[in-house]
Every structure is written in structure tokens, then in C-alpha cells.
Amino acid sequence: MRNLFLPQYRITGSDIINLKKRNGEIIAFNGLVSEVYSAHNGKPYYQVKLEGGNTIWIASLVNSGYEKEGKIIRILGYVAEVGNDETAKKYNQTAYHIYAFCVIAMDSKQMAILPGTELQVKKWMNGTIPKAEK
Numbered sequence: 001m002r003n004l005f006l007p008q009y010r011i012t013g014s015d016i017i018n019l020k021k022r023n024g025e026i027i028a029f030n031g032l033v034s035e036v037y038s039a040h041n042g043k044p045y046y047q048v049k050l051e052g053g054n055t056i057w058i059a060s061l062v063n064s065g066y067e068k069e070g071k072i073i074r075i076l077g078y079v080a081e082v083g084n085d086e087t088a089k090k091y092n093q094t095a096y097h098i099y100a101f102c103v104i105a106m107d108s109k110q111m112a113i114l115p116g117t118e119l120q121v122k123k124w125m126n127g128t129i130p131k132a133e134k
Helices: 013-017 086-091 118-125
Strands: 026-038 044-049 055-060 072-081 096-105 110-113
Touching: 026 055, 026 086, 044 086, 055 072, 055 086, 072 118, 096 118, 110 118
Parallel strands: 055 096
Antiparallel strands: 026 044, 026 072, 044 055, 072 096, 096 110
């Protein structure tokens, strides 16, 4: 089994600017949790700081409990437009965020996944970022 904990894609400053081009794509990356809020559905909406200092907002699809300020996590999710999401509009000043369907706490290597996404997570475990079905 390949190492699940190696990120397959690293977001940089230019990628933040070009998220529009990645809309709908599945990506994986590490981030340092810097702010955490609760969305209307009771799931966390949080900001992570990326390598290089840029930040990105995460709309979690799982309640992992790993989203605590100061923790390093690995995220597997897809790029999406903020749209009419009231929580996102309140905190996120950009047009895009990541819908996270798998979150890994890097200190404990514990993983939480959204039920029904096991196939995508398995592909990731085997070293491939899965393709989003459009």
C-alpha cells in the first residue's frame, strides 16, 4: 500500500488565484487550521494556511473533530464556487472554497471520510487523485 499521507497536489499562491480553472476538480493538500466556524448544517467551515502563507476556505462535508486552530490536516476534496452559501459569504472573501470529503489529522494519522466517497479515497490511497464526475 502506498503512503496515504503524501499529498498528491500542492497548492501554491498561483493556484489560489487560478482556482476558477480547477472548479469541480478533486485536489489534495496539507494546511494549518487558522480559523474555525460552524456552518448552518453543523459541519465546520474553516480557513487553512497553506505552504507559502496563502489561505483557503474549507466547507467540510464531515464532522471529524480534527478542525482545531493550530492543527495540521490533510484534505481531499473538490474545488467549488461559493455561490449562495450564507456561511461562506460571511467569512470567505473569495469566490471559491473546497468541499472536503476526507480529512486526516497529521499528528495522529486518523482519517474521517464522507460515507459514499470510499472509492475516491481508495484511489487516493493508491497514489492517484480521483477525477470528479461532472
